[in-house]
Amino acid sequence: MNDDVSVPRLLAQTRIASIALSAGGFRLVSGHGLKALDIAYETYGTLNADRSNAIFICSPLTTDAHAAGWHEGEAKPGWWDDMIGPGKAIDTDRYFVIAQNMLGGCKGTTGPGSIDPGTGKPYGSSFPKITVEDMVHAQRLLVEYLGIDVLEAVIGGSMGGMQALQWSVSYPDKLRKCLCIAASASLSAQSLGFEVIGRKVIVNDPNFHGGDYYDKPSRPDGGLAYARMIGHITYLSAVAMHQKFGRNVRPGAESTDLESGFQTGFEVESYLNYQGDAFVKRFDANSYLHITYAMDRFDLVSRHGSLENAFRNASAEFLLVALSSDWLFPPEQTRELGKTLLKLKKVASVAELHSPHGHDAFLLEVEHLSAVIRGFLHQPALNAPRPLPKRVRNGGASVEFDALAKLIKPGSHILDLGCGDGSFVDALFWARDVTGIGIDRDLHHVVQCLRKNVPVLQANVDHGLAFFENDSFDYAVLNRTLQEMKHPRDVLREILRVAPRAIVAFPNFGHVGNRISLMLRGSMPVTRALPHHWYDTPNIHLFSLDDFRDLCKEEGYTIEKLLCVAKSGRSKLLVALGFQNLGAEWVVAQISRG
């Protein structure tokens, strides 16, 4: 927050770009043309000499160009000021940031309330239907107007995320990074349903007059407010609404029973009233209709035949961010999108922020969202090698990096399951020219991966595997122990589905120490390799090296290489004598399908 007066405020100002158009005007996907195109925009930070540090912010449904900083005399900063500013995630000390009001809007950019140069009157009902593709086309013209060719990144949340995706499809070579937050390649049926009702309510407002209400004494405020109220419920989660309102009665109301009309005294009603009233003061019903209509019809599948076709030529690096309690754009849709990008061998990461705030989390979860955005934007150069680690963790054991690296052929592509901070994939990149993707469920690890330029999926091991097609990798490395898996056999099958070879690690329950513990003491062993008590161990499927050998045989897998980790002299001796199942405390095995 910039409320601290000691921090100098970023001053902002909205400008209008009047885009020079050719004779045909601004041509829309529908075939219609607009004779003039104004775009309201703001910029923050400084464009560098080679014009390579520009970041474009796409617009959520109803925002204006004032994304960050403070206008002279204003009480509140721009709508995404938490993210954009000096030292913030989208750092205006490093980047030149462009925000704008989208095509069809009502805050300076050409929209249905603008004057039609052909008639000298507001467009109203004559404003042509627009698409997200048209919006992004206008955004591209603004970028060119500002003298920029290639953007460092395009970033958008909610409907802005749809625009960011469209950028990567429409102008694949004009952006290096694409960050899509809480959005999808099309709206779900449920979200569509709410949108549809919202529009009906506006169109049927007695003051709508078919869209030509600009010269009338009243505007369709009722309908617009109700549509916005419906929207607002979809931005929150049921949990958030329960916490925020429950069945509380608003201050001043005696009870929930107000006999005037059918109003209630519930806080949730006051909140919705407030949101509706505030909205009609700042927004135009026709803009709301056109923009939501464009959002509803945005569908990369129907436009391109398939998601694969849509993204085939995309060359940006992607980061997709889903929000756990978002039901307007459910995380499932983000995962689908991620799956497609990975199938197409694009460089793509997927994060899933845990939040109770529903769709609104993209405005509210500042800390976590900042961390992933920062990680994604501020990556190190790929030509500045880092020192290699001596040892890496594989499962619960720490194994020599060299020994593990030697298992993996130079130049191969790997999947690192339970990748932690990504240092293994990163080190392999420098040591063996290996590329890879990590899977980890911990946000902190995901951010660390992003900061190392290691693409990463935030997921459990089992869910993460579902992202991939058969044979997506040369190797899969299971960096958590097989024992911790709920269904170890199924996980092995999945691993050897996505790659012909796998490297897995596990503590050997057949180790002599474990045997003695059970045989002589009659109790479950607690050892270096199995440090937990039986009742709180994550190792829920114990087995010995011989058990593992039997399973591989049964499943038809070949054990190509074995690293038997032994610490004590006795254990080392047993391994050296060939008694691996007695001597190995830990096993790292390279297995293959056939």
Place this chain on the structure above:
Amino acid sequence: MNDDVSVPRLLAQTRIASIALSAGGFRLVSGHGLKALDIAYETYGTLNADRSNAIFICSPLTTDAHAAGWHEGEAKPGWWDDMIGPGKAIDTDRYFVIAQNMLGGCKGTTGPGSIDPGTGKPYGSSFPKITVEDMVHAQRLLVEYLGIDVLEAVIGGSMGGMQALQWSVSYPDKLRKCLCIAASASLSAQSLGFEVIGRKVIVNDPNFHGGDYYDKPSRPDGGLAYARMIGHITYLSAVAMHQKFGRNVRPGAESTDLESGFQTGFEVESYLNYQGDAFVKRFDANSYLHITYAMDRFDLVSRHGSLENAFRNASAEFLLVALSSDWLFPPEQTRELGKTLLKLKKVASVAELHSPHGHDAFLLEVEHLSAVIRGFLHQPALNAPRPLPKRVRNGGASVEFDALAKLIKPGSHILDLGCGDGSFVDALFWARDVTGIGIDRDLHHVVQCLRKNVPVLQANVDHGLAFFENDSFDYAVLNRTLQEMKHPRDVLREILRVAPRAIVAFPNFGHVGNRISLMLRGSMPVTRALPHHWYDTPNIHLFSLDDFRDLCKEEGYTIEKLLCVAKSGRSKLLVALGFQNLGAEWVVAQISRG
């Protein structure tokens, strides 16, 4: 379904009961009175001689009295014909079933569209606000009108479930069973939000005229249709909408892009249009306002100070049914209600039907809903003893019933975790005068419990324990093995929170056979007591009897009794010699807190 012409159709007919009122009329909670009260109703089946077989069906939001059977010449049967009829779950061969149109409705029962005897005109805006309590009061008068005192059961789904709850609160001695499906003691904030918007849209329809539109040429059909559309989305689940509509374009529409107004060609829009249009033909806007208003303000907590207070005097047996994907009345609310009833020591069962159909599942999941309703209604008499079993399963072992029963003091109250078909609790009832509640996650088992008169909660063991306060029972029996629990120590703690004593079972990993398997063969044992392979065993936390002893010591539990189950001669001998940790294949232990 009754479509088969060879099955004789249950003929139905709606009648009007004109309730005789005292001088003050029908007195409402608000203090207002209605001068006349008509109630439209239907009955099915035959009232028995002692008038003890009557079942009352409460009304969901917009249904009429025609719940079952066929009206002369009608194409469709009543709205819950799947459930009510000869041989069906609510069996008209056994019961006399009463259905009705609720107070405030528009299908024959007094409502805002009825003629006010004082003016000779429709009530319209002068119709007083009503509550669920008023509705149930009217329902009680109808039951008396039909010459019935005590109902065998009151059954309601959705808003009808709220009415069923209200019955048990308002008239605790007038119903023996209360079945509440997909409802709660109050609406959630999210559901309230949608309701509030729906009413605003109606009240602001230009044809609403403050509610006095009955003599006008047009009715507020637009507003009513949109309110209904909002409602319809809340009746479905996101998954159901995805499966039903996805982003499909309706037949006949070229694309999703219809340039007339802001209509789309999406199937979901056609569906909503259809639902809206059909609804305005059959329903009155004022009725919708009054009924939803009553539903929104229904809140047993605010009315009685707490849920405990509300149900303190209730004496019915309860069955609460939640629907897994219902987000209008989320299962969490049903669990809360169940928790309260159990805290108050009421006889209550909770089922949670798995369904993708959202709230509508209460109309669609006919098979599963029929099974639980049938189980709940058709219970055996408690004075007809059944033969006792010889052996019962406890965990994976089959144990002599007598040995297990002897651990439990006669007359005690027990919790049976993982209760299966309820036969253990049932047998203890007959053998030892023990009462008990079962927990099981399998619907089939839940139904079997209900049919044995064993109250049951459909839940996992861990979730199920959260239903109960400290010391709710004399004993808790863990009828699944401790090894299968994710967090066995925490489960033990929870078990000994809800009861001072517990009976738990587990296979002893310290058994001589297991030790030898690991010691000599170096592989995980597969035995009678541990019959699974390591990779697909449900036993995720193996431990020996000694390990268990150590844990009990650590936690401060006393092992009061041990049943060591041994099959082979060698094992039996070891146990007899006192080597329990070597000899016992299975252990059943009775432990206590201190």
